[in-house]
Amino acid sequence: MRVTAETKAATRRSLLVASRKLFRQQGFEQTTTRDIARAADVAHGTLFNYFADKEAVLSAVVSDAVSAALAKFQESPPAKCSLEESLFSLVALQLRQLKTMRKLLPALVESLLSPLAGKSDEAAMSVRLSLLDAATQLAIRHGYGELSSMALQLLWTLFTGILIFWANDTSPKQEDTLALIDHSLAMFVGWLDDARNTSTGSKKKQRRR
Amino acid sequence: MPSVAELIKALPEVEAMEREEKFTVPSPLEQMSLRPIPVGRWRRLGMLGTLQAKIAAAYLFYWLRSWFSHATESERNLAETHWRTALRMLDSMSYLRGAAMKVGQMMANFPDVAPREFVDTLDRLHFDAPPMHWSLLREMVHNELGSDVEQLFASFDHDAFAAASLGQVHRATLTSGEDVAVKIQYPGVGRAINDDLRNLMLFLLPSRLTRDWEYVKAQFEDIRSRLEMECDYQQEAANQIHIRNLYRESDGVVVPRVIPRVSTSRVLTMEYIGGVHLDRYLQGNPSQQQRNVVAERLVRAWYRMIYAGRTLYIDFHPGNVLFLDDGRIGLLDFGMMIPLDAKLWHLMEVMDKPLTTGRREDRDAANRLWCELSDQEYIGERKAIMDRFADWSWRPRYCGGEFDFGDEADFREGVDLFAQMVKRRYSRAQPCTPLIARQQFGWRSILYRLKAKLDIRPIAEEEVAITGWDRSYT
Ligand SMILES: Nc1ncnc2c1ncn2[C@@H]1O[C@H](COP(=O)(O)OP(=O)(O)O)[C@@H](O)[C@H]1O
Numbered sequence: 001m002r003v004t005a006e007t008k009a010a011t012r013r014s015l016l017v018a019s020r021k022l023f024r025q026q027g028f029e030q031t032t033t034r035d036i037a038r039a040a041d042v043a044h045g046t047l048f049n050y051f052a053d054k055e056a057v058l059s060a061v062v063s064d065a066v067s068a069a070l071a072k073f074q075e076s077p078p079a080k081c082s083l084e085e086s087l088f089s090l091v092a093l094q095l096r097q098l099k100t101m102r103k104l105l106p107a108l109v110e111s112l113l114s115p116l117a118g119k120s121d122e123a124a125m126s127v128r129l130s131l132l133d134a135a136t137q138l139a140i141r142h143g144y145g146e147l148s149s150m151a152l153q154l155l156w157t158l159f160t161g162i163l164i165f166w167a168n169d170t171s172p173k174q175e176d177t178l179a180l181i182d183h184s185l186a187m188f189v190g191w192l193d194d195a196r197n198t199s200t201g202s203k204k205k206q207r208r209r
Numbered sequence: 210m211p212s213v214a215e216l217i218k219a220l221p222e223v224e225a226m227e228r229e230e231k232f233t234v235p236s237p238l239e240q241m242s243l244r245p246i247p248v249g250r251w252r253r254l255g256m257l258g259t260l261q262a263k264i265a266a267a268y269l270f271y272w273l274r275s276w277f278s279h280a281t282e283s284e285r286n287l288a289e290t291h292w293r294t295a296l297r298m299l300d301s302m303s304y305l306r307g308a309a310m311k312v313g314q315m316m317a318n319f320p321d322v323a324p325r326e327f328v329d330t331l332d333r334l335h336f337d338a339p340p341m342h343w344s345l346l347r348e349m350v351h352n353e354l355g356s357d358v359e360q361l362f363a364s365f366d367h368d369a370f371a372a373a374s375l376g377q378v379h380r381a382t383l384t385s386g387e388d389v390a391v392k393i394q395y396p397g398v399g400r401a402i403n404d405d406l407r408n409l410m411l412f413l414l415p416s417r418l419t420r421d422w423e424y425v426k427a428q429f430e431d432i433r434s435r436l437e438m439e440c441d442y443q444q445e446a447a448n449q450i451h452i453r454n455l456y457r458e459s460d461g462v463v464v465p466r467v468i469p470r471v472s473t474s475r476v477l478t479m480e481y482i483g484g485v486h487l488d489r490y491l492q493g494n495p496s497q498q499q500r501n502v503v504a505e506r507l508v509r510a511w512y513r514m515i516y517a518g519r520t521l522y523i524d525f526h527p528g529n530v531l532f533l534d535d536g537r538i539g540l541l542d543f544g545m546m547i548p549l550d551a552k553l554w555h556l557m558e559v560m561d562k563p564l565t566t567g568r569r570e571d572r573d574a575a576n577r578l579w580c581e582l583s584d585q586e587y588i589g590e591r592k593a594i595m596d597r598f599a600d601w602s603w604r605p606r607y608c609g610g611e612f613d614f615g616d617e618a619d620f621r622e623g624v625d626l627f628a629q630m631v632k633r634r635y636s637r638a639q640p641c642t643p644l645i646a647r648q649q650f651g652w653r654s655i656l657y658r659l660k661a662k663l664d665i666r667p668i669a670e671e672e673v674a675i676t677g678w679d680r681s682y683t
Contacts, residue, residue, distance in 0.1 A: 078344060088344040096351075173352050175396035175475065182345050182396075 012050050014040045016064065019057045024100055028058060028107045056121050058104060059112045063123035069097035070130055083142040084189040090134060091159065091181050095166065102174075105163045113160055132156060144192055151192060158184040341377055341395060343367045349393055353473045361471055365391070375399060375439060380481060388481040389468060392442065396475070399440030439544040442477040448520070448543035449479070455518050461502075462510045463539040482539035484531030487658060497662065499536065504614065504661030505668060506538045511652050512672035519554065521547040525651030527658070556582065558678050563599070564669070565683055567607030572599050598626040602649045606669050614653070615660030623653060 018039035022031045033054055037044040051057045078089045098105065112124035135155055136147050147155070162184060166177040341349070346367075350358050358365050362381045369377035376394035383389055438444065446467045453464035465479035472478045485493075495503075507530065514522050523545045531539035549557060559578050563571035573587075576595050580587040587595070601623045605612040613619070627650055656663070673680070 081343065085342045085344040088342070088348070092344065092348045171397055171400065172474070175349075175352065176400075178345065178348055178352060178396040179398075182341075 011040075011042060011046070015042060015047060015050060015057065016061055020061050020101065023058065023061070023104050028054075028104045033057070052121065055108070055111050056123065058108050059121055059123040059127070061101065062098065062105070062108055062113075063127045065097045065101070066094060066127045066131065069093045070134055072097075073134065082189075083138060083144060083192075084185050086138045086142070087135060087185050087189070088181060090131075090138070091162065091185070092178075094131070095162075095177070095181075098163075102167050105167045109160045109163050113163075128156065131159065139192070144196065147192075148195075151188075151195075154191065155188060158188055341369075341393070345396075346379070346393060349396055350476065352396075353476045354471060362389075362391075376475075381478075383468065383471075387468075388483075389478050390465065390481045391471070392477040392479075394440065394442065394475040399437065441474050442472065442544075443474040445542075445544040446472050446477055446479075448546045452514060452518055452520070452522075452540070452543055452546075455513050456510070460509060460513070461506045461537045462513075463533070463537055464543075465539070465541070482531050482533070482541070484533040484537075484539045487527040487530060487532070487655065490532035491658070497660075500659045500661055501663055502536055503532060503538055504656050504659050504663050505665075506536075507652060507655060508663070508665050509668050509672065510538065510540060511648075512669055515549070515557065516672050517675050519549045521549065521553075521648055523547060523648050523651075525648050525655070527655060530655065552582065558676070561673060561676075561678060561680065562682055564603045564606050565680070567603070569596075571682075572596060572603070575599070594626060594629050598623070598630060601626055602653075605665055607666075609664060609666040611662050611664050613662050614656035615662070620653070620657045623650065 015036060019031070019036045022035055022039055026035075031054070033047055033051075034044050036054075036057065037047045040047075047057075051060065073090055073093050078086050108124070112121060113127065132147075132152050132155065136152075139145065139147050139151075162177065162181055165180055166174060169177045171177075347358050350361070354361055363384050363386065365381040366379050369379050370390075371378040373392050373394075375398045376392060378390050378392045381389050381391050446469065449464060449467050453466065456462045456464065463482055465482055468478040468480075470478075490503075511522065511525065514520050522540075522543070524542050529540060529542040531541065533539060547553075556575070556578055560575045562568075563575050573596070576592070576599055577587045580591070580595070585591065601619075605614070670683070
């Protein structure tokens with residue numbers, strides 16, 4: 001049987017839909033690739049034509065959500081506000097989109113999305129690149145120029161830290177996560193400001209008082 | 210009394226503080242290991258918190274020093290060292306902005322105990338820049354109410370028009386067109402303050418000084434439990450609805466209507482009251498007659514809450530009263546209400562007698578009961594001072610006739626007596642007795658600033674009637 005691009009995409013989609021549901025219902029650890037294939041009505045072996053392993057499935061699920069959130073963000077980017085605020089909107093929108101898979105994120109952050117990840121896959125790479133690219137665009141628009149590799153690494157560390165914190169956040173309506181995003185981005189932009197001031201020579205150390 | 214500037218100078222340098230970084234990590238971050246990132250740059254929150262926290266801390270420091278006045282010199286020095294370090298921490302703790310503001314509001318109640326400049330500074334700080342930017346605010350609303358601001362409101366001001374102790378207040382309009390004020394809490398601030406205070410207490414353990422320690426601990430617990438109460442806007446909304454129902458149009462008292470559909474434990478949406486605070490009101494040079502009218506309304510509002518509402522409105526301070534153009538008064542902030550349980554209600558009933566007769570033996574009976582409630586004996590010096598304070602508090606009512614609330618000597622007498630009670634720890638953070646004294650003081654200080662001349666006896670008589678107490682002594 002000839003597999004057209006169309007049926008291929010459809011199979012991939014039903015695998016992702018099935019896994020999203022299973023991950024949510026029984027958790028990432030408890031779900032096997034066999035379960036996913038069965039739920040998507042696909043032969044177990046076929047699944048591996050699409051995904052290398054279970055991590056890759058999760059990473060694709062997350063990547064889809066992140067792309068969707070990014071599309072929404074680009075559609076109506078926050079107007080007339082600081083870099084910090086724009087970044088906040090960007091991150092908050094991601095969290096809204098990822099809400100149903102909140103608890104699954106640590107599994108991914110510890111492997112494919114880790115700031116120190118040795119191994120990665122295409123989907124995870126795309127999540128990372130697209131998010132950091134969006135952040136860079138914002139930085140440029142706000143006059144900060146290109147983000148240095150250190151800045152990108154810092155931002156990614158903060159972002160994944162937020163995801164892990166969020167997954168385990170037991171505060172009412174996970175409100176502590178909002179505070180953490182706020183703190184993290186205030187810190188990040190403060191760091192950018194400092195770096196900028198130092199490099200432009202106006203290095204009078206700001207003193208509180 | 211040292212000036213605020215001197216007190217602030219007495220606080221250690223910022224550089225020294227930055228070495229104690231481990232205390233500057235707010236609790237969410239402690240739970241995860243983001244070690245490589247430089248802490249100690251909680252820039253935005255830090256900057257906002259600093260001035261207020263510093264002033265409040267400086268003042269607290271002064272107060273604490275007077276509490277320790279019975280300790281020996283070396284004990285005192287030791288305690289001061291600990292307190293200094295502790296206050297340095299306090300100063301560096303981002304979240305304490307809210308707590309600092311509370312201290313400030315408490316102080317603003319005592320215009321003559323706290324130096325004028327201090328009260329003025331705090332008044333101004335009340336209208337400082339908002340700490341939550343719009344993106345965070347939008348997200349908080351979505352998180353709490355499940356929809357975006359745009360779906361819930363016809364319009365919503367991006368900038369806050371007032372700061373609240375744990376958040377900020379924005380103007381908005383409902384889809385029905387009604388003008389509302391939306392009070393929004395900074396996410397997690399309540400629990401964070403609690404953690405901060407707990408850490409502070411732990412840190413202070415070594416400075417434990419026999420009986421003062423217990424007292425200081427009780428004070429902290431008091432602040433903590435009060436903050437906890439303040440954090441729950443749902444409870445506040447319930448109180449507000451209860452109080453609002455106590456007034457009729459003719460009372461000239463407005464308690465904003467709560468809009469439950471867009472309120473949660475972190476978001477409180479209510480009718481907007483277009484009034485000004487006491488200072489602004491007084492700047493407009495209202496006539497004696499006008500001031501008397503608003504004072505009468507305040508007194509009535511207060512009695513109504515006690516006798517019909519059976520609650521104590523602790524936060525009777527200038528920040529919570531708005532003066533409307535048409536002479537009505539608006540009351541805000543029902544986060545801290547103490548319901549009068551059977552024991553306290555009985556105390557109120559016993560107190561009614563000296564309040565009415567002004568007789569010494571009736572006052573003694575009430576004071577004795579008051580002391581019993583907090584396990585204290587009503588004898589000796591305590592008896593003497595409490596008797597004088599009670600007499601000062603109740604005089605305007607039992608004397609009847611026009612009372613000059615603006616009389617400086619009279620007000621000063623009350624301030625001195627209150628200060629003595631605090632100093633001798635007669636107003637311990639035991640049950641509710643200090644709160645009764647505090648609110649007593651709260652409305653008197655507003656009336657003092659209004660320079661009101663008023664006969665409050667007929668107002669009281671009208672309002673007490675609802676209790677159904679046997680008042681054959683009247
Ligand atoms: N319904 C309202 N109408 C007008 N102003 C309000 C209203 N609610 C709050 N404010 C403004 O916000 C300030 C802080 O509100 P408040 O309820 O006292 O906060 P807190 O939580 O600190 O007690 C008030 O002093 C007042 O200026």
